[in-house]
Amino acid sequence: MIFQSVEYLIFFTLLLCVYFWLPRKGQNLLLVVASYIFYGWIHHWYVLLIGITTLFDWGCAIGMEKSTSDKQRKAYFILSISVNLAILFAFKYFGFFIENVTAVLTAIGLMPSPILLKIALPAGISFFTFQSLSYAIDVYRKQLPACRSLLDYATFAAFFPQLVAGPIERAGHMLPQYQVVRRPQLEAIRSGFVLILWGLFQKLAIADSTAMLANKVFALADASFPVLWGGVLAFGVQIYADFSGYTAIARGSARIIGIELCPNFNHPYISQSPSEFWRRWHMSLGKWFKDYIFIPLGGSRVSSSTTIRNVMFVFFLSGLWHGAGWNFIFWGLFHGLLLSIWPYLSKAVPLFGKAGGPAGIVFRVVFTFAIMHVGRVLFREHNLAMIVHHLTLNPLAATLTEWRIGCGIGLEAVLYGLPLTLIFPLVEYLGWIPSPEDERLKTWKWTLIQSFAAGLILLGIVALCSTEGGDFIYFQF
Amino acid sequence: MSFQSGSPMRSVAQLVCVIGIAVLVPALICRSDSLEKSLRVRDVKQKRVMRASGGVEDAPTGRAILQAAKPEWVLIGNSMLNSRIEPNYLTGISGQRLYKLSVSGTKSPMWYLLLKLVVVESGVKPKCVTIFYRDRDLTWPELRMHRNEEMVDRMKGREQPEWPIVMGAYDRAQAMSWPGMMKRVSGTMDGLFAAEKMREWARWKMKKVAFKFTALGPEMTDEDRRDELNDALSMDYQRSDWASTLQGEDAEVEAQGPDPGTRDGEEPIVFDPSPQESFLPYMVDLAKRNGFILHFHKVKRRPDPPTGSEAELTLPAYTEALKAWLKENGCLFTDEGGETSITEEMYHDGDHIKTDPQYQRPYMEIFWRNVQPTIEGVLGPKARAK
Structure with missing residues (x-):
């Protein structure tokens, strides 16, 4: 379902007619059902995808919290991350990967039989995968307790307004909002x-x-x-x-x-x-990369060359996040390069x-x-x-x-x-x-x-x- | 009941006020008389420079375009025609004054409306009108009709007396469907705000301001600037992989590939020329009454492996029956299906030829070679333009 449609107007109005009359759990249940209808409107099978990842991430997070050893905790964490990334890879990058492997094999004289597998890309897969990843990482880092309620977590994972194109939210910001009853604030x-x-x-x-x-x-x-x-x-x-x-x-x-x-x-x-631009554009994704990739790599509190490496890597990933294509990779590297050279440029030319x-x-x-x-x-x-x-x-x-x-x-x-x-x-x-x-x-x-x-x-x-x-x-x- | 600051009743009243005024402001402004007057000024400015091809915004615009071009040969079709024919080049090799009246994604109901409301009502009287079609598109008026709805409305197609005879059952089924109901709701909203008038006026004003501040070079009217812009961005200059670069309806239509049923249908295809089944008899009747020859050109699909479906197996018999019926009714027919020089590498996808001149030009030469013996008797031999 798309926002700019009569369907959404009807869907949202019907939701409001019921929503505020319900108790907290009823509100969350309604939001989950509504979110699945919203997402399933695009394709029925997508509901299964979001349902499976929700169950998996919820279970792994509880597993992490209940773990008695670091090794076990890490195993749950790796499992959660792997499943999310595997789904993302299968749906988003598999075609691109096969295409390039085929091209390389053909170039060196091997003639592979082409694999004709066209997988429809579920809308917003990168958004909800990154949101799920952030939850798993936060729980693993003990920055967030695992959500014990499957219903609350499912509401967080599938909340329809931001499911398909963000903002990429953090569980720490969203879960407390689902854990209280919501009354109409006019x-x-x-x-x-x-x-x-x-x-x-x-x-x-x-x-x-x-x-x-x-x-x-x-x-x-x-x-x-x-x-x-x-x-x-x-x-x-x-x-x-x-x-x-x-x-x-x-x-x-x-x-x-x-x-x-x-x-x-x-x-x-x-x-x-350029760095100010990226602090103002798609801020939730920028913050995600900063918190989960850039800072763990050392951020900018390392040598200049390592900082440049970190920036380039983050923007390479950002390019890949946007799409499975070389143009997106070059787009990411272009911005990484810009951010890397800008401090030197502004020192050399004060106007910058x-x-x-x-x-x-x-x-x-x-x-x-x-x-x-x-x-x-x-x-x-x-x-x-x-x-x-x-x-x-x-x-x-x-x-x-x-x-x-x-x-x-x-x-x-x-x-x-x-x-x-x-x-x-x-x-x-x-x-x-x-x-x-x-x-x-x-x-x-x-x-x-x-x-x-x-x-x-x-x-x-x-x-x-x-x-x-x-x-x-x-x-x- | 309390309307004091912060009281629930006051909050409700304020919410109602915000929603009410938000809806009323545009409704009152859009329905004002001064806007009506301004729009009338706009209506008389619909003139276009002569071009060799184009779509139509509505029937009056289409007629004006055709009256300026005065073609002797009109080609009607959809992206099958768009990807195959570049009018300037075909004019060059054929020597014929032609006009390509094509709208991507359209099917036989729209072709009929173009023929009736644009070609015939323009009074241009071409000698020949060629309709490009694929498989059984001519007698399958419901095919992808949902994508043509807006164009049909713009052309006032449903006001034509023959429309309910052919499309009545389809329209009734659509009206009861979810998209049909949604369309009625959005139509009501459009009516409330008189949106169409306002939209036309406002968008034209935006363009005019842009033209005013970028008036480089010789003095030109706004209409000439608009034509210049439309011409520069027209489909004639699109790249061969253009379908993948578009994000709108065209791309969606082109990306869908072969229509379901044309090759894969499990039902046998039977040619039925009755007037309840398709617009084909009405097209033929128009040609007879208005003194031009109708020519139907069946395009060749990419030579894919046979599917063995009922639809595919019965298509040759269907085509033979169609051909015989057309001949009986004074129409011309050509079929490029057996043309071996249209090779697989010339295809962009299952139906479309690559628009790169390297492929499109040889195609046009093959096309002209094939249709020339059939239609030159109607058009008359012409001196080659180059």
Whole structure:
């Protein structure tokens, strides 16, 4: 089931009709059943997958806690991790692995018989696997007690708003919320409603509209420099609005039912460096890699060369997490390289550091934005030959007509993106977005402000909603 | 009952206020008279430069495009046609003034609507209309119809008198289905907000602002800029692996590969030309009444190993019956099925030819060689363009 559908509207309304009348366990049971329906709507068999991993992880965690020796504890931990990674590998990377092994064997003269096994990729498998992994690691590290209630754990593992595309939550943040009864908080419901509208606006009006531009440009056999980069800009706006929109709908839905999810974005396009960008973009994944990979490897409190190795490894894994393809691996390595050289660059050229005052800030924001969009080419284009073609285009070879078309595409994408990249940060900076606990929300003045803001957002959806919408991009990860 | 700050009743009232105003604001704005006036200005600007191919947004736009192009030969079809024919090259080798009227993912009901509402009603009077089809698509109007719904509505297909005769049972079944009910709900919501009008107006305004600030070079009207943009991004310039680069409906349609039933069906295929079964008799009738020749071209699917299914075994007899019926009714028929020079390596997938000129151009030469003897009598020999 997808958020931007009438089905979801009916599903969620029906859920709310029952949810708040139930006791705590009833609420969790309803959430599990609803989550399985939500996920099974895509494909019935996916329910089995999530059910099996839930049982396994829950059992292994209890096994870890009850273990009488470190060896036994480690065995349970390795079992849990192995099963999760094996499922991820089987569904996501097996095809890629076979393809490359076949290519290598063919290259050295061996002619293997091709294995024709096409496995459908379950939506959001990387998200829920990483969430399960974090639980297993936290319990193994004794940072979290194992959840004794299968129902509570199943609610955490399958919670429908964030099941398919995050945010990747931690059990330490979520389980306590499932262990208390949730009663309707009307201010939170209002705030969640506006958040859902805002997410729908991002998806339907911004992401789907810019997707039409980006898809057409990336389908061209021989795009010129300005047309290609106009399309890349459109894709940059699309992917941000798409993912941020999903997160907003997920957080809004969860908030209405009394669950608070962590934010995933913090205005990434105003970042002044690649490292700041990654602290603002897909924050839950960044924190996952930092806590479970980067810091255990030594983080940045080691020698420069080891730090670079750690950064490169983390981004290599991040690339692989995003997709089973060489373009994603190169995309990850590209960002690892950027992060590795940036400290040296900012020392050598002060403008890349903190110098230059407001003009320097503008320069760094624009430069970071531009360099991140070079990475977007690697992310969007799966064909390596086409990536080389795109990155070696000569701007001087383009005609005036091509510049006119490319600039038109780019500007149209920027216009669509303005509410997200400029107006929203400004409104937030001015303190006009109260949190659900904010006392201002209880006044009529702020109620009216919120009402008209919601009306304007809905007007934006109605007016700019694309008729050619697709799934959320991050469903494929 | 208390409406004091923090009281439950006040909170409920505030929640109702937020939801109510949120819904009312767009509904009132979208239904305002000034928007109506603004939209009327937009309607008269639907003019297009002459191009050799394109889809249609709606019937009036399609007619305007065709009136500008004035083709003598119109080709209608879906991605089978799109992947096979690059109109400029075919014009070059055939010398014919042609127009490719193709929309990916469409099936026979849409081809009929294109023929009736665009080709015939444009008044252009082409000498010949060629319809590209596959296997038994011509007499299977329900096939993938759910993907054509929006286009059919845009073309006002359901207002045509013959529609309920052919599609009545299908439409009734759809209306009772889950997607049908969902469609009605979203249609009601669209109606509440007058969404379609607002959408058209707002999206056009966005484009106009983008055009205004990127007006490089000679002065051009917004409509010319739009045509220039549409032309630059048209399917004519797409790469051979384009299906995998798209994420929208086209990609979904193309990625699905062979239709279920066309090769694998366990039921025998029987040709039935009755007017309740398909739009084929109506197409033929249109051609007779409007003085053009209809030509049906059956495309060759990739030579895959036989499935041995009933559908596959009975397809040759079906095709022979169809061919005889078409001939009886004054239509032309060609079949590239036996053409051995269309080789496996020319295929992008089970149905589509690679759009790379290396494969597409030889295909077009084979195509022209095959159809020339059949249709040149209708079109008349022309000087080659190159």
